Amino acid sequence: MKRKAVFMTASMLVTGIMSSTVAMAQDTIKVGVLHSLSGTMAISETTLKDTVLMMIDAQNKKGGLLGKKLEAVVVDPASDWPLFAEKAAQLLEKDKVAVVFGCWTSVSRKSVLPVFEKDDGLLFYPVQYEGEESSKNVIYTGAAPNQQAIPAVDYLMKEVGVKRWVLEGTDYVYPRTTNKILEAYLKSKGVKAEDISINYTPFGYSDWQTRVAAIKKFGSAGKKTGVVSTINGDANVPFYKELGNQKISAEDIPVVAFSVGEEELSGVDTKPLVGELAAWNYFESINTPANKAFIAQWHAFIKNPKRTTNDPMEATYIGFNLWVKAVQKANTTVAEKIIATLPGLETPNLTGGTAKVLPNHHITKPVYIGEVKGDGQFNVVWKSNGEVAGDAWSDYLPGSKDIEADWVTLKCGNYNTVTKKCSGQNYK
């Protein structure tokens, strides 16, 4: 008897739980979060997962979307690029999410691209990248090279007077493509080949002594030298440490980085880095009411007043708000309809400007250049005149300067303006 009663209650409990999840599943809109929570990229990507969760939480407090609550589906692709594709397929095919916020490295984006195109999903990609891509199924809310790399090089050339260039990067697709664009750009500005030195090191590289000594030697030829760093992830810490140890100050050889922000500097002794440069579309130190509110919201959500905010977080914030607006405007969450609604939509960014989705699936962003301060924050020393429109295909590479992306009129991510042909999504 007793055993039977226990069994009864247990089974009632189980059915109760099951029916409640079924009920919830009917009432929610699922939002996929595809960021590495372990492995080498966890340091950067965990923050973005938390940002999406914070935005979902805030939206639910406002009553959700289309009368439904939002529900986050978080998966961990573990900094393993093929696993990204697997997890993306799981989100789109099994969990049937309405939208995915995710990826950091370009390899991971390239890995999930075929999945999103096959299943007609929608990905918001929040990190600055090398361009040369425009997919129907991706909205690029991070910077294209003309919104970060080119303005940074311009700043070094015009304001600092740099004549000799070291392009130092981690060995993967983003640095290699960015450096190809920068090399073409520098040469178009009359910089000679012998004044450009390009070098790549592996992920997580830590034995920087020889490279830094080589940079020092390259920089002692009597011309002002600057380093453009596309070094990614945790290889940056030993790199800057070695610069400090070999007494190379930002006044002698400034380093402008595209992957070093507030998050990467937190927990690093920044005294030896004072004056080193970074180019982004957002800095935590920019004083606007929207930014202050965002920082306060972040600190309250993460329950740690010392956590910093950074550029990819702002890009996630913009992407999420754009998606919410598109859903409200289209009155549906079907990815295909949202993708058609997005171009032309506007949302305020955190630095007092407006982010507008362009027909090429990139957005408008302001460009800022900051110098590292002793407290790990950035001191803005230059800003662009208004917002810069993201350019998917670089105008400086011979293969890509005739190519245009337009998903509104041309319905093509790779349209050759000379041959008047759309050659599919993947260039080359």
Added chain:
Amino acid sequence: MKHLPWGAQWLFLLLALWGVPPVHAQSSKDASFLSTLGELREASYSDKASIAERLSQTGHPSVRAVLTAFLEQRLYFRSSDNKIFIVKAADADPLNLIDPLTLKDAGSATADSMAQIGTNNALRSALRATVAHFSLSSPDAAVRFDAVREMARSLDEPAVTLLRQRLAVETNSGVKKEIATALALAALDGSDPRSRLEAIATLKQSVSQDVRNRLALLVDKSPDGSFVESDQQVRQAAAAAVKTIDRWRNFYSAFQTLFFGLSLGSVLVLIAIGLAITFGVMGVINMAHGELMMLGAYTTYAVQQAMPGHIGASILVAIPAAFCVAGAAGVLMERAVIQFLYGRPLETLLATFGVSLILQQSVRSTFSALNRSVVTPDWMSGSLRLNDALSITYNRLYIVLFTVIVFFLILLVLKRTRIGLYIRAVSQNRPMAKAMGIRTEWVDAMTFGLGSGIAGVAGVALSQLTNVGPDLGQSYIIDSFLVVVFGGVGNLWGSLIGGMSMGIVNNLLEPYAGAVLAKIFVLVALILFIQVRPRGLFPPKGRAAEDK
């Protein structure tokens, strides 16, 4: 290289230094100083530079302190009344204020109520040049040395006068030499051929890149094919001097490459010594060796957290602590897993690989997946400057020394202590050692603990070079096996020679081949070497070798 705008300022500076009585009364001078200082609050970066220039022209007694503070980002203003103060240390809260006029304490204020007057790179280098003029009379020889070097970058007439005066009273030989070089650089611009030749003779003794570049300008041809320098004698002397300087610089740069190789080699040796004991002596393929190093690195982090304010000493405390933590983990591993698997290398490999995953995940759960920041103590940062062409970074220098010390300590333990005798006896002939009454199981545990402890100590060194994270061990495990196999299994000297030569070859190749290719070359060379000598550099000899 003449900077006319600075000339006027120099004159005022000289007047101030010579103690010519100020024209204005003190109070009006204070007022004008304060009002100029006040402009800094709102100014743009380029305006700030001209304001700083005007400040130094006032000749006010506190100019030096104010400009130094400005350079070091210690100049703040109070948001409530816009009054400017110097703060003692920028990262303190509350900030301790100093009055910019009297340079006396002016109480304290919370960091929130004060705003920093920002600087950028261009402004800081302008400020550094201005402050250098004041630093020339500093009691600290190192400060004077840096000041002279700073002034040598932009020499104008007043600067040369100031340097000449300093040379007459200077006592430190290093500073004297630097001033002589700076004056010679200035003399190159003169018109008297004899003094120019003398200047070149002086500059010939320098190995500085700046001096070399300056001399090289005299040898250059202009675009139309004629020489930039019309005096043939000067040109030839300069060409000879450039050649001499280049020769010396090449010599020193070869020396530097050698040192880089040694330092990389000593890291390799350090990570391999522990393995040379567990793998080499005991024959255990320990895939968790890297994770034992990671434990050592995390111990360093924990010790630093436990003793904030004593960062310098924390590293020294961390060494024995890491030895104990990693050693204890090693003994535990041996007792719990490895002792059941002796003689079954494949199973040992898999089991220890499992242990490595467990260790990684437990660290990830305890300390989070994010990297931990281990602070480098002051005595380990910066570099030892031997001359203009050669500096050696302290952290690498200490690691080379540390490796040598650890290596000889291990050698001493193995050759001169009772436990060392047991270890050698058990590894050479286990049944015989057992027959002699040695508790071989206990010796096994101790040996494995010793090897693991050394891995922990290596972790302390690695925490100074790379990121302390759960994956730290994985990036070094392959290297450590390579060193041991290359050096000859079971031979400590082999590991030392093997590690050092791998480091040097890697660094010789890196400038030409890049970091990735250099590593591949070393690996291929190693594989070929193993084909020729399968037992490594120093193969075990004698009857004991036959059993293995």
